[in-house]
Amino acid sequence: MNTTNTTLPYKDSSRPVDERVEDLLARMTIEEKVAQMLCVWQQKPAALVDDQGRFDEAKARERFGHGHGLGQVGRPSDAGGGLTARAMAETTNAIQRFFVEQSRLGIPVIFHEECLHGHAAREGTSFPQPIGLASTFDPDLVERVYTAVAAEARARGAHQALAPDLDVARDPRWGRTEETFGEDPYLIGCMGVAAVRGFQGDGRFAGKTRVAATVKHFAAHGEPEAGTNCAPVNVSMRVLREVCLPAFERAIVEGGALSVMPSYNEIDGVPSHANRWLLGEVLRGEWGFRGFVVSDYFAIRELNERPELYGHHLAHDTREAAALAVRAGVDIELPDPDCYPALLELVREGVVPESLIDERVRPMLHAKFRLGLFDDPYVDPAEAERIVRDPAHREVALEAARKTITLLKNDGVLPIDASAIRRIAVIGPNADRVMLGGYSGVPLQVGTALQGIRDRVPPGVEVLYHEGCKLTIGGSWNQDEVTPSDPDEDRRSIREAAEVAARADLVVLAIGDNEQTSREAWALNHMGDRASLELFGLQDELVNAIAETGKPIVALLFSGRPASIRNLAARAGAILELWYLGQESGRAIAEALFGDLNPGGKLPITIPRSVGHVPAFYNHKPSARRGYLFESSAPLFAFGYGLSYTTFAFSNLRLERDTIRAGESTHVLVDVTNTGSRRGDEVVQLYVRDLVSSVTRPVKELKGFRRVTLDPGETTTVSLAVTPDALAFYDIDMKYKVEPGDFRLMVGSSSRDEDLQTLTLHVTA
Secondary structure (H helix, E strand, O other): OOOOOOOOHHHOOOOOHHHHHHHHHHHOOHHHHHHOOOEEOOOHHHHOEOOOOOEOHHHHHHHHOOOOOOOEEEOHHHHHHOOOHHHHHHHHHHHHHHHHHHOOOOOOOEEEEOOOOOOOOEOOOOOOOHHHHHHOOOHHHHHHHHHHHHHHHHHOOOOEEOOOEOOOOOOOOOOOHHHOOOOOHHHHHHHHHHHHHHHHOOOOOHHHOOOEEEEEEEOOOOOOHHHOOOOOEOOOHHHHHHHHOHHHHHHHHOOOOOEEEEOOOEEOOEEHHHOHHHHHHHHHHHOOOOOEEEOOOOOOHHHOOEOOOEOOOOOOOHHHHHHHHHHHOOOEOOOOOOOHHHHHHHHHOOOOOHHHHHHHHHHHHHHHHHOOOOOOOOOOHHHHHHHOOOHHHHHHHHHHHHHHOEEEEEOOOOOOOHHHOOEEEEEOOOOOOOOOOOOOOEOOOOOOHHHHHHHHOOOOOEEEEEOOOOOEOOOOOOOOOOOEOOHHHHHHHHHHHHHHHHOOOEEEEEEEOOOOOOOOOOEOOEOOOOOOOEOOOOHHHHHHHHHOOOOOEEEEEEOOOOOEOHHHHHHOOEEEEEEOOOOOHHHHHHHHHOOOOOOOOOOOOOEOOOHHHOOOOOOOOOOOOOOEOOEOOOOOEOOOOOEOOOOEEEEEEEEOOOEEEOOOOEEEEEEEEEOOOOOEEEEEEEEEEEOOOOOOOOOOEEEEEEEEEEOOOOEEEEEEEEOHHHHOEEOOOOOEEOOOEEEEEEEEOOOOHHHEEEEEEEEEO
């Protein structure tokens, strides 16, 4: 049905992309333009594939025989219940060939996939959750992680990753905390730029190894009212500008992110999908964004009403919702045709001008040309099968798991001296459970804590096991219903576990959350936010029962968000915060337990004492956190905190220049020495505070960091830049500037005052 000729300008790969876009756009009918603003996901079985996920040409001809084409196909990996790498490549090739050859203008489709911490597909390599990757404080590693993710997804036919998540997580009740890089805007910005560069490389998309990154959720999604997903976010313009937006700006301006996904929430009464100021003035105006904006799933409908969930009620119906979103700047509706099909009628009625449709379609066509889809849209199924088995990807996953592990407490129990024990009891609901977290695929290999320990212990050391108690009965992240375990059965099991522990020399206790007890709440029948930060179920009873045996306890804490673990912290001899480590969990955990690796992770988010201490983020204002009656306001574990099996000393803190003019830069330098007996990693952290300012400033803000590896006795000098951006803020007149005066610079191993050394920087006009 394709009647175009390869000599047409938009078919000529030697021409500039902008020229090809304008030529193609001029040839398109309004029907073809609106088709580019539509996607098919849940409708794939009815419109594109059979029960096994293979392309069904008869269905495609019935649905798309009009020849207008289609903008995107969502998550082809989940067709037929989950496709292997080879099968997905074959299906995407077939679908692509249909639209290229059977539509009038031969416009290819974009296939998008979930790639939060790995391609969320069958056979995709699974890396640590973003909250864990942030614990590495290693942007270079994060870039390598997402380079591997991009290679796997692109080899199978995907072109766009719905990641990274740049939300600033300021309420740990929120079930999506695990998807974020934590609570600090600077750290999130560094990790966000690294992730975008991993996905997109240099932005030329040569060689079919990169995909378009989608930064989300724009904006302020990470501090929802009451900690409940999609709830309003109540922040001032200054907080929005200084906390919620900077990571997005960096990912777009520095990283070159090609796509943006608005957030479900409202800000000051305006939902992001209808926010002309946010998507127009800020994103496209101030930041010069020239990529394309994709809606979050069903979010345009929510401008009216999403049955059995909620509605913002800005629109009477889906027609008005479509008009609001397209005027605000949303280029394509995901995941299925719902509201945007009405755009055709709205244009014909003169409600929406066709010129606005051109504005929305233009960046999506531009992306398809940049991705090379008009010139070579197909992939090699054999290469797809090979790339998901690339040993280098598994090595990166293992390195990321190793660097994620964070030591919160150690009374000398770790590392385990295998020569001094005969029996280890591995106990807990997460000991023999595959722990990957949300938006995970089905990797080719996985490991549990129990298996890793069994594989690592030397001959003669017996490994005992007991579940201890359950958290939920079966279930997965995707399953709607969550069934808590039976308390009576759990208490019987806890008594048995204590008997097992009594026979051992040491207990490894694997507890925390699982993928059901804290997760994205995407529907009223699929909840995931929590009103409590305490350990779920009877886990504290399990902790107490094991502690009463008198055996040393090493706690493995699996979670996607901070947990209030005061009881555990008091009773365990050592605690390792693991978050979700990905497919290489078992091996990395065992290496950390037995000292084959020295934990060096740091907390990217504060762990509060209780839910009543929320908000607990470290970069608070001077008048906050003054204390409670009968209770400390200090966190249980602070942002940036993490111990090691060795010790480090900071000395000779100095400034390259201790007086600069506003707009100039300097460097702070510090000598770091490994004063212990083991090779280890330390993260040098720089915090800044403006001592006197026209508006109140946080007590400290992270503005630089570097992870270094040192041998025993080795010293290195770490230099961290102090740039205008590290000192600037929105002043009393909402002007972004550096105010002259004195700034306190704090350098050390965590955000705690006792872990920091200070000096003063003078800034003149």
